[in-house]
Amino acid sequence: MKVSLAALLAVSGLLANAQDAASAGGPGRPPLKPLVVPKALEDSINRRNLLKHAHQFLDFSKLSNNTRAFGSKGHQATLQYIKRLLDQTGAYDIEFEKFTYAYSEATSQLYVDGESYPTKGVGYSPSGNITAPLAVVNNLGCEASDFPEAVKGQIALVQRGTCQLGLKVAFAGAAGAVGTIIYNNIDAEPISGTLGAPNRPEGPYVPVAYISGLNGKAFIASIAEGNEVVANIRVQSFVEDRETSNVIATTKTGDRNNLIVAGAHSDSVPAGPGLNDDGSGSMGILEVALRLARYRVKNAVRFIWWSAEEFGLIGSEYHVEHLSDEDRQKVALYLNFDMIASPNSGYFVFDGDGDATDIPGPPGSEVIEQLYRAYFDSHNIRTGSAVFGGSSDYQPFVDVGIPSGGLMTGASGTKTAEGAEWWGGVAGVAYDVCYHLACDVVENLNVDVWERNSKAIAHSVASYALSIEGIPREQRPPVRSLRVSKLSYEERLHLSCDHDDDII
Numbered sequence: 001m002k003v004s005l006a007a008l009l010a011v012s013g014l015l016a017n018a019q020d021a022a023s024a025g026g027p028g029r030p031p032l033k034p035l036v037v038p039k040a041l042e043d044s045i046n047r048r049n050l051l052k053h054a055h056q057f058l059d060f061s062k063l064s065n066n067t068r069a070f071g072s073k074g075h076q077a078t079l080q081y082i083k084r085l086l087d088q089t090g091a092y093d094i095e096f097e098k099f100t101y102a103y104s105e106a107t108s109q110l111y112v113d114g115e116s117y118p119t120k121g122v123g124y125s126p127s128g129n130i131t132a133p134l135a136v137v138n139n140l141g142c143e144a145s146d147f148p149e150a151v152k153g154q155i156a157l158v159q160r161g162t163c164q165l166g167l168k169v170a171f172a173g174a175a176g177a178v179g180t181i182i183y184n185n186i187d188a189e190p191i192s193g194t195l196g197a198p199n200r201p202e203g204p205y206v207p208v209a210y211i212s213g214l215n216g217k218a219f220i221a222s223i224a225e226g227n228e229v230v231a232n233i234r235v236q237s238f239v240e241d242r243e244t245s246n247v248i249a250t251t252k253t254g255d256r257n258n259l260i261v262a263g264a265h266s267d268s269v270p271a272g273p274g275l276n277d278d279g280s281g282s283m284g285i286l287e288v289a290l291r292l293a294r295y296r297v298k299n300a301v302r303f304i305w306w307s308a309e310e311f312g313l314i315g316s317e318y319h320v321e322h323l324s325d326e327d328r329q330k331v332a333l334y335l336n337f338d339m340i341a342s343p344n345s346g347y348f349v350f351d352g353d354g355d356a357t358d359i360p361g362p363p364g365s366e367v368i369e370q371l372y373r374a375y376f377d378s379h380n381i382r383t384g385s386a387v388f389g390g391s392s393d394y395q396p397f398v399d400v401g402i403p404s405g406g407l408m409t410g411a412s413g414t415k416t417a418e419g420a421e422w423w424g425g426v427a428g429v430a431y432d433v434c435y436h437l438a439c440d441v442v443e444n445l446n447v448d449v450w451e452r453n454s455k456a457i458a459h460s461v462a463s464y465a466l467s468i469e470g471i472p473r474e475q476r477p478p479v480r481s482l483r484v485s486k487l488s489y490e491e492r493l494h495l496s497c498d499h500d501d502d503i504i
């Protein structure tokens with residue numbers, strides 16, 4: 001290319017001006033890149049590059065005990081990797097949006113009569129090793145009066161539900177209990193738990209173990225028969241403030257008054273390396289960003305890797321909360337990609353018009369939904385609907401009226417018979433059996449689905465980078481507060497990536 005251009009210029013006798021002439025972008029500016037072509041960008045996405053990132057992400061998790069939880073070494077390495085690759089393209093302005101949040105991790109054990117019972121640790125629980133009889137708490141333990149005299153010096157046994165775990169445990173501490181066992185309000189094991197904050201005014205926390213509903217009911221039945229049930233709970237926990245960052249990369253070309261924002265969360269749960277959740281989305285948008293760097297865009301594209309999503313959409317909420325009203329108006333639309341390579345995948349498109357889920361996104365979201373439906377239709381792929389239920393980083397954008405959309409392939413929900421017919425895989429099995437577990441590794445990724453969804457990201461990003469026709473751009477009303485930020489910590493945690501009821 002260079003040679004032929006020089007030859008051509010030599011023939012024209014303009015060799016002395018070759019430097020300037022090559023700068024089609026104008027004197028002193030770099031040569032103008034070609035305008036992005038959606039099909040070309042899509043075609044440049046391939047599984048080989050995606051898998052290269054995947055092995056890197058897995059390696060990063062090994063720096064911190066197989067996790068990329070926010071603020072861990074594995075997570076920091078993830079952010080540096082993203083930054084380094086984007087820096088090399090020279091096509092982006094990159095910013096680290098810093099914030100601090102209290103990280104907590106807890107493990108627990110429960111023994112009764114020498115037998116061990118499965119438990120989940122509860123974040124912000126104090127550490128301890130306590131042996132005492134169980135005392136059953138009345139109702140759901142959401143009132144101080146639910147805790148009888150008998151809990152004094154004993155371990156309070158209380159059901160999950162209605163109010164925060166933290167409130168139940170603080171009341172137990174105030175009533176003189178030496179520990180608390182919370183049992184699930186369904187028979188199954190709890191997925192995760194937290195007291196929601198390092199402390200609270202209703203009373204002091206005591207060590208907590210969180211068990212299945214089945215075992216909780218068995219203890220209550222035994223106590224009802226007049227038995228004394230003596231339990232030993234052992235808790236190891238820690239809490240620390242961690243500084244972390246959202247990574248924000250904005251194309252140097254394009255109109256920043258019409259920003260196309262695409263996001264995925266960079267952190268995993270503490271329990272595992274999070275290759276699907278949400279390595280898949282993070283690497284999907286990374287690969288699209290790297291390929292997009294070769295092109296010029298009309299509307300600026302901003303890729304954002306959110307931090308601390310798994311602790312309750314903390315990074316995305318921080319970002320949207322700190323957008324000035326003016327900057328909020330500049331965001332034309334938001335696209336979210338959280339889990340796009342589930343091993344027993346479905347293809348779910350966010351239900352912008354609300355016709356499948358009764359929860360429409362802000363006006364314009366139906367346009368985004370249509371773009372993705374049309375894309376998958378053109379590849380003869382059936383699509384299901386994902387609901388704007390607050391379980392990922394789209395929610396703060398939805399809350400402030402920004403048209404939103406995105407893709408996901410399912411979490412702990414179960415694939416239906418119809419789903420298996422549409423997409424293959426196994427009916428009656430979770431979309432992702434390794435959801436929030438240590439086994440969310442490279443082998444957990446459905447690479448066919450991941451590649452297809454990453455191509456869909458490329459198609460959508462390139463299309464909107466050229467035109468946002470159909471997306472309303474009139475002034476949005478001012479926003480006073482975000483819905484998610486009003487929720488309790490436990491409610492927020494329950495939302496994050498807890499996709500059980502997320503899809504239709």
Ligand SMILES: [Zn+2]
Pocket residue numbers: 265277278309338339392496497
């Ligand atoms: Zn996620």
